[in-house]
Amino acid sequence: MRRIAPALLLLCLPLGGCQHWQSVLNARGPAASTLAHMFWIFVSVLATVWVLTMIALLLALRRRRPEDADPLATNPTTERRMTITISVAIGLTLLTVISLTGLSYAAQKVLFAHKDGALTLLVTGQQWWWKITYEDSQPNRVFTTANEIHIPVGEPVLIKLESSDVIHSFWVPSLTGKMDAITGRQNQIQIQADRPGIYRGQCAEYCGLQHAHMGLIVVAESKEDFERWREQQISSAIPPGDEERQRGMEIFMSKPCIMCHQIRGTDAGGKIAPDLTHVGSRRYIAAGTLETTRGNIAAWIVDPHGVKPGVNMPTIQLEPDEVQPLASYLEGLK
Amino acid sequence: MRQLLILSLSVLALAACEREDREYRANPVTSETEEKIALSPLSAGPSGPTEQRSGLGQQYEENAYHIAQGKRLYIWFNCNGCHAHGGGDSGPPLLDDRWIYGGQIENIVQTIREGRPNGMPSFRGKVPDDQIWQIAAYVRSMGRNVPKPAAPGRNDDMHPGPAEQRRPPGEVMDGGQIPPAAQMPQ
Ligand SMILES: [Cu+2]
Numbered sequence: 001m002r003r004i005a006p007a008l009l010l011l012c013l014p015l016g017g018c019q020h021w022q023s024v025l026n027a028r029g030p031a032a033s034t035l036a037h038m039f040w041i042f043v044s045v046l047a048t049v050w051v052l053t054m055i056a057l058l059l060a061l062r063r064r065r066p067e068d069a070d071p072l073a074t075n076p077t078t079e080r081r082m083t084i085t086i087s088v089a090i091g092l093t094l095l096t097v098i099s100l101t102g103l104s105y106a107a108q109k110v111l112f113a114h115k116d117g118a119l120t121l122l123v124t125g126q127q128w129w130w131k132i133t134y135e136d137s138q139p140n141r142v143f144t145t146a147n148e149i150h151i152p153v154g155e156p157v158l159i160k161l162e163s164s165d166v167i168h169s170f171w172v173p174s175l176t177g178k179m180d181a182i183t184g185r186q187n188q189i190q191i192q193a194d195r196p197g198i199y200r201g202q203c204a205e206y207c208g209l210q211h212a213h214m215g216l217i218v219v220a221e222s223k224e225d226f227e228r229w230r231e232q233q234i235s236s237a238i239p240p241g242d243e244e245r246q247r248g249m250e251i252f253m254s255k256p257c258i259m260c261h262q263i264r265g266t267d268a269g270g271k272i273a274p275d276l277t278h279v280g281s282r283r284y285i286a287a288g289t290l291e292t293t294r295g296n297i298a299a300w301i302v303d304p305h306g307v308k309p310g311v312n313m314p315t316i317q318l319e320p321d322e323v324q325p326l327a328s329y330l331e332g333l334k
Numbered sequence: 335m336r337q338l339l340i341l342s343l344s345v346l347a348l349a350a351c352e353r354e355d356r357e358y359r360a361n362p363v364t365s366e367t368e369e370k371i372a373l374s375p376l377s378a379g380p381s382g383p384t385e386q387r388s389g390l391g392q393q394y395e396e397n398a399y400h401i402a403q404g405k406r407l408y409i410w411f412n413c414n415g416c417h418a419h420g421g422g423d424s425g426p427p428l429l430d431d432r433w434i435y436g437g438q439i440e441n442i443v444q445t446i447r448e449g450r451p452n453g454m455p456s457f458r459g460k461v462p463d464d465q466i467w468q469i470a471a472y473v474r475s476m477g478r479n480v481p482k483p484a485a486p487g488r489n490d491d492m493h494p495g496p497a498e499q500r501r502p503p504g505e506v507m508d509g510g511q512i513p514p515a516a517q518m519p520q
Contacts, residue, residue, distance in 0.1 A: 256460050259411060272410045305359040312406070314462045315360045 022173050022200035028220075029175040029192045034110045041103065045096060111177065115190065117156035121149065125161070125168030125181035125203065127312060128210035129274055129287040134230065143234050144262075146274035148282045149218045152226040153196050161187045166208065172201035172218050180205060193220030200288065209310035215288025236265025237277045237333050248329025251322050256314070263333065273313065280333040286311075298327035356399040360464035391439035394471040398484040404472025405486050407465055411457070419492055420476040425454060429476035437479070442470040 020026060027036040124131040133144045151157045161170050161181040171178040172191065179189040193199070203214035221229070240246045252258070253267055260273035268276075279285065282292055286308055290296040299306070302323060304313040318326070394400045408414060420429035431437065435445050446466050449456030457466065475485045 254459070256462055259460050303359070310356070310358045314465055316462055 021198055022202065024173045026174050028195050028197060028199065030194070031111050031176040031191070032174055033194075034107050035177055038103065038107050042100065045100065049096065115156040115192075117158055117190070117192075119151065119155065119157045120160065121157065122160045122162065123149075123170060123181070125163040125165075125170070125207070125214075127165050127208050128203070128214040128308065130170075130203075130214070130216045131164075131274070132216075134233075141234055143264075143277075144275045145233055145278065145282070147216045147284065147287045149216065150226055150229050151191065151193060151218060151220050152223045153193055153220050155223075156190050156192045159189050159191060161189065167205050168203045168207050168214070169205035170201065171204040172199050172216075174199040175201075175218060178204045191218070193218070196220050196222065198283075202288075210287075210308045213287055213289045213308050215284075217283060217288060219283075232281070232334075233278055237263050239265070240329060240332065244325050245329045245332050248325035248327070251318075251326050252329060255318075256316055260313070276330060276333060278333055280331045292331070294327045294331045297330050298323050301326060301330075354398060356397075360462065387440060390467065391443075391470075394467045395439055395474055395480045396484055397471070398486070400468045401471045401475050401480060401484055402486045403465070404468035404470070404475075407461075407469050408472055411461060411469070413469070416453075419489075420473075428473050431477055437474075437477070439467075439470050439474050442473050443467060446470060 024032065024039065025036055027033040120135045122133040122135060124133075130147050131144065132146060132149055134142065136142050159170065159179075161179055162185070163181040163183045165183065167183070168181040169178045170181055170189065174197075175191045175193055176189055179187050181187065197220055199218045199220070201216045201218060203211055205211075207214065240249050249266070252263070258268040258270055260270040262269055262271060262275045262277065264275070264277040279297075280292060284290060285292050285297060286300055286304075289307060290300060301316070302318065303315060304311050305315060416423055416425035417428050421427050426434060433441070435441055435450055443466055445454060446461070446469060447456065447458050447463075449458075461469070471480065472486075474480050478485065
């Protein structure tokens, strides 16, 4: 007992990890709930089967054959009992397999059911971040952001998945199952959050060096908050108000940054890296790797390969006194 | 004793395992590399053209990682807008062996960094130096001027026929659909 108690306690510890913002067991949307139900049904049925089998095995091990029994001798009553037991066992096995299969199909119907929603996003997986475009029938209301999706609570949102280089997989465990993003193809998946909150997602298909640092977050909020956020993201960047940020902007515009990054409302028009128009309003930079603070932005710009070795942003030579204005300019792009 | 010998010999063999060095992090303080290869001698007379190499070019040319990055950047910085994929368009072709400004990697770096008078823009200050070297290494690989094992493969969309792993467009199915971009090239 002395040994078993701590061992049991240790076994229970990992369960503590399940209550988090990135957990299949912490389901917060219809698709994820279906998956979580399936998980628990499978676990309980299979655990029961396992326990019963183990009990039967132990009983068989304990009950010994009489010493002088003739193995070929048959006894009609035992024979009959055996036939019945085995038929029941086979019947139960078939029943289990068939009902679990049926259940899986039923779950798939729910998972792939298409509900009409007002919102469609195009999410493009790139090594190693997510480009997110909010589509709209009015071209001037279309906008692009990175690594942070906002959705209104309780509404189905259609996500179109594409990839620009290799295969990635979109996975927000608390909201949906996985769906691959494949080059030259468009896959679709719907997500819906039933409760407000912040859910973390992760690329789930190995895609190269920084696969582990290719996260995204989904912020589910009330309709009003969402609309406010959307209006703010549609707008162009507000020109810097103070001198330091003004200088930061000039530095940004004179460096290679503009070849890759876009800041709407300025001359920076690069389309191959995250749109920085409102980078300061996002919770994380570098695909969920660092929190958006001035210090982290500075650290990232000075040495992106120290944070994500092999990332597709080059180390750019900056004078020591250029870092602070640049970081504060970017941090201020709310 | 024999076993020990065999064991230590096989451990020794591990020393031969070598992976290509990938240098992700360019030195943040070095400024531009200064290679000079003049195309013709500056002064009249029999002296040969000046050459001043640092060996950096070779490092880039023999490194599969650098060449592959160069391939990515070639598209990102829109070189293909003027040179197509090496075949030439408004800019001269890059995969043949005829060079206006020299075909050594140092010449190409110079071309990209400084630009050339008849319409080749200068990328100085727009592209960091190490990336210019990567692009130049890729340009060299177009004409098969780099070691074969280091050269990147050709993109799917550049093959004359559809790539082997590319299936004909499938039926539209639940959870997926095929955009026009994925349809087979004619
Ligand atoms: Cu990945």
